[in-house]
Amino acid sequence: MPHTCLVVDDSRVVRKVARRILETHGYAVTEAADGQQALDACRAAMPDCVLLDWNMPVMDGLTFLKNLRLEFGPENPCVVFCTTENDMDHIEQAITNGAQEYIMKPFDEEILIGKLAQVGLL
Amino acid sequence: MSAPLSNAAFDVFASMLKTRSGLVIGPDKVYLLETRLAPILKREGLADLNALADKLRYPGSETIARDVVEAMTTNESFFFRDDKPFLHFKTQALPKLLATRPSHMPLRIWSAASSSGQEAYSLAMILAEARAMVGDRKIEIIGTDLAREQVARARSGLYSQFEVQRGLPVQLLMRYFKKEDSGWRINEALRAMVQFREWNLLGDLRPLGKFDIVFCRNVLIYFDQQTKAKVLEATAALMPEDGLLYLGGAETVLGITARFAPLAGERGVYGLATSTAHGPRVTAGVA
Numbered sequence: 506m507p508h509t510c511l512v513v514d515d516s517r518v519v520r521k522v523a524r525r526i527l528e529t530h531g532y533a534v535t536e537a538a539d540g541q542q543a544l545d546a547c548r549a550a551m552p553d554c555v556l557l558d559w560n561m562p563v564m565d566g567l568t569f570l571k572n573l574r575l576e577f578g579p580e581n582p583c584v585v586f587c588t589t590e591n592d593m594d595h596i597e598q599a600i601t602n603g604a605q606e607y608i609m610k611p612f613d614e615e616i617l618i619g620k621l622a623q624v625g626l627l
Numbered sequence: 628m629s630a631p632l633s634n635a636a637f638d639v640f641a642s643m644l645k646t647r648s649g650l651v652i653g654p655d656k657v658y659l660l661e662t663r664l665a666p667i668l669k670r671e672g673l674a675d676l677n678a679l680a681d682k683l684r685y686p687g688s689e690t691i692a693r694d695v696v697e698a699m700t701t702n703e704s705f706f707f708r709d710d711k712p713f714l715h716f717k718t719q720a721l722p723k724l725l726a727t728r729p730s731h732m733p734l735r736i737w738s739a740a741s742s743s744g745q746e747a748y749s750l751a752m753i754l755a756e757a758r759a760m761v762g763d764r765k766i767e768i769i770g771t772d773l774a775r776e777q778v779a780r781a782r783s784g785l786y787s788q789f790e791v792q793r794g795l796p797v798q799l800l801m802r803y804f805k806k807e808d809s810g811w812r813i814n815e816a817l818r819a820m821v822q823f824r825e826w827n828l829l830g831d832l833r834p835l836g837k838f839d840i841v842f843c844r845n846v847l848i849y850f851d852q853q854t855k856a857k858v859l860e861a862t863a864a865l866m867p868e869d870g871l872l873y874l875g876g877a878e879t880v881l882g883i884t885a886r887f888a889p890l891a892g893e894r895g896v897y898g899l900a901t902s903t904a905h906g907p908r909v910t911a912g913v914a
Contacts, residue, residue, distance in 0.1 A: 591788060593806050596797060607797040609788050616792045623796050 507533045508626050509550075513543040513566065514558040514587070519610075523556055523587070526614045530627065540564030544572055552582050554626050556617075557604070559588035559595065567602060574603040583624050587612060632657055636680035640695070643683060647696050648773055649829050649854040663698045667691065697774040702845065704742040706795040707749045709844075712873040715896055716840065717753045720871050724839055725760060727869065727904075733765035737838040739862070740846035741770030741823060744781025745790070748813055750842070751820040752799050769835060771826035781823045784813030829854065832861045839867060844875035844895075852883060859884045869904035872897040 510532045512523045517538075524534045535552065537543035541564040543555065555573075559566040570584055584604045588595070591609040599607050606620045621627050640660055644650040652659065660676055671691065673679050682688050683695070707713050724734060738747035747770035754766050772778050791800055791811045804811040826835065828846065841862055847855045862872065863886035872887055874880070874895050880887040887897040890905050898905045 591806075593801065596801060600797065600801065609792060612792070616789070619793060 507531050508554065509533045509535070509552040510554045510556055511535050511537060511543060511546055511552040511582075512556045513537045513540065513561070513569070514556075515539060515561040516558075519558070519587075523617065526617050527556075529614075530618055530621075540566060540569030540572075543569050544576075547573060547577070547582070551577070554583045554585065554621065554624075556585050556587050556608075559586060559590050559599075567598060570599070570602050570604060579603055583626060585620055585624065587617075630675055630677055632660070632676050633680075636677045639680040639683055640676070643692060644696060644699055645851075647692070648700050648827070649850045649858070650696075650700055651849060651851045651854075652699075659699070664695060667694055667698060693775070697776055700849070701774055701777060702740075702742055704745045705790065705793040706745045706799075708746065708794060709876060710794075712842065712844070712895055713749055713753060715893060716750070716871075716873070717757065720840060720896075721753070721757060722760065724869070725764070728764075728839075730762065730764055733767055734761075734840075735836060735838045736766070736768045736840040737835065737842065737865075738768065738770040739828060739841060739843040741772045741781055742774075742777050743786075743790075744770055744777075744784065744821070744823060745786075745794075746770070746842055746844070747781065747821045747823070748784065748803075748817060749794075750840075751817050752803055754820065755803070755817060756799075766820060768821045769838075770821060770823045771828075771835065772823070773825070773827050775825050778823045778825045782818075784818045785810050786812075828858050832865060835865065837867060838865050839870050841866065841870065841872045844873060844878070846875075847878045848875065856884050860886055863887060863899060866899060868899060868902045870899065871905075 508531070510527050512520050512534060514520050515538050520536045524536065527534050535546060537546050539561040557566045557570065566586060566588065585606040585608060586599045586604050587608040587610065589610045596607050605624045608616060608620055618627065637654065637657065641652050644652060664676060664679065668675065668679060673682065683692055736750055738750065741747050747768050751768055754761055770781055772781070787810050791804060800811065803814055803817050805814055843862065847858065850858065859880060874897065876895060880897055885900055888900040890896045890898055
């Protein structure tokens with residue numbers, strides 16, 4: 506069974522870039538354009554991993570994360586933030602609220618795959 | 628337009644690099660000279676590598692010669708590169724050393740060819756994370772590199788956003804780095820654990836002192852057999868009976884020196900051949 510990853514980003518371009526990298530490494534990828542869509546997607550079929558943007562319309566990444574952990578517990582799915590927010594406050598908030606890893610944009614294949622390897626999903 | 632590199636000019640670079648740093652370049656590495664030395668050509672207003680070689684032939688070119696060696700020997704580095712040697716150090720070597728050494732004896736670790744410092748700081752982070760096990764024991768981590776600029780960079784402990792995301796778990800970023808305008812800087816406490824020195828591996832290594840653990844990765848690959856043997860033997864002379872040497876993935880001691888022997892079942896980890904401290908050895912004849 507391939508690992509599954511839900512890519513959550515309001516930019517179609519970013520979703521496409523992430524999808525291409527992930528698929529190259531054997532992931533089955535689904536997409537969502539905001540936190541609400543992502544939450545609905547998780548309720549329908551829980552992915553192994555969520556790649557999560559911060560700033561999005563409707564529901565932002567942090568709110569999604571809090572809701573996700575409240576509803577499904579602290580461990581699964583594995584959440585990796587992937588955002589232009591690159592200060593310590595944001596990183597600490599993300600980790601405190603249950604994200605496992607954090608990517609500061611811009612990212613490349615090496616960073617994304619490296620982070621997934623660190624959380625044990627490769 | 629620049630002329631192709633003449634054989635005579637190539638020899639100038641090849642022999643200078645060999646003498647000063649041990650770096651061996653073959654004619655297939657001309658592209659490396661071209662890409663790495665382009666910034667120096669531009670800075671010096673030189674048309675091509677032939678002109679640079681001419682300049683190096685004359686006295687008074689010491690600064691440029693040094694820059695050429697630095698540009699050619701500087702290698703990419705990242706935190707916890709290759710993972711496995713760090714894992715072995717953390718879970719095997721460190722607990723064993725701490726258990727077998729009297730607590731007043733300092734632990735000395737050498738990051739040879741430390742480049743921009745990520746390897747040395749990775750080791751420092753492992754030790755800081757293992758504080759409960761390490762206790763009050765004195766730890767000295769020494770990073771050495773031939774390149775002055777790299778040593779200065781390593782000392783500054785300042786890394787770009789890209790660099791802190793390669794190999795470094797976010798928890799360690801949070802614990803040991805501070806964000807600044809120009810990047811992420813290793814915090815004071817961690818920087819105090821590591822000392823960086825400008826040092827040539829081909830020179831006398833004895834003043835560096837004894838080392839329980841040596842990380843010497845991805846540098847021997849650039850040397851010829853004889854130079855590899857010389858560096859490995861000089862390194863062995865710095866290590867106690869139960870010391871450990873970590874080499875890069877593409878490197879080995881087999882067929883080069885009998886001073887080290889691989890640890891059975893481990894890749895890239897070597898003990899002194901005479902030692903019985905690490906259990907059974909893979910002998911050169913068997914491997």
